[in-house]
Amino acid sequence: MRRLGLFLGLLAGLCLLAPTSALAWFPHGSAASVGITQTGIGSAQNASGGVPAAVTTTATCPAGSAILVMVTDNLNITASTNTLVDQTGSNTYTQVTSSPSFQTNNSLWGSLWIATNITALPSGDTVTFTTSTFSAIGMAVNCVTGLATSSPQDVGTTWAQSNFASTLSAPATGTLAHANELIVTTGSTATGSSAPVCGGSFATMGSYIPPGGAPTVYWCGLVVSATTSVTGSVSWTTNEGAQIAAFSFHQ
Helix, strand or coil, X not given: CHHHHHHHHHHHHHXXXXXXXXXXXXXXCCHHHHCCEEEEEEEEEECCCCCCEEEECCCCECCCCEEEEEEEECCCCCHHHCEEEEXXXXXXXXXXXXXXXXEEECCXXXXXXXXXXXXXXXXXXXXXXXXXXXXXXEEEEEXXXXXXXXXXXXXECECEEEXXXXXXXXXXXXXXXXXXXXXEEEEEEEECCCCCEECCCCEXXXXXXXXXXXXXXXXXXXXXXXXXXXXXXXXXXXXXXXXXXXXXXXX
């Protein structure tokens, strides 16, 4: 009986240990755990000066995700006059940190905005950008899942700009603070007759070429799982007054 009691006690101890030991075998930092995805959910242009520009979403962005919005205009806009809202009334959009926070080139203005840990944004909702003076605003909206729900930005580079260049490279990100990050190179051109082509391993996250070709908005994206510095570029068939910057966002 004593031996049976010892055996049963040992068996009970192993059963208690088994779940904890099994959990320790789950991989961390694997490719599957990166889990960062992005989806373009709308783009538009408003060519009526002084009227808010709006994008109607074409897909739902789930709760807890982040929304990235690139805004560009053919006139220089004063940063303090800008607001970006959606119909939920619960999501707060702020300009993403870069140097400077917005860029002007050849009367072309651009900035990147983000809302984090969002209330679900349904398909058919409207994301609206309002400013005091503009000529033709282009907007593109992307839904990103898998980012940190608070302060996900790691890098915001200076803006590079060029007139009439067929290829324009963003400044290098430098060493990243986190291994798992989404690298975004984004910007706009004053004119563009063809879709921008992303360089290297970057994939096209979306682009918008409005009627008449101005202004064109573009996105290139790359999910990485290492802290190595990254450089992205974009090319055009036609370009007049282009700008580009690199941003990174971590889990």
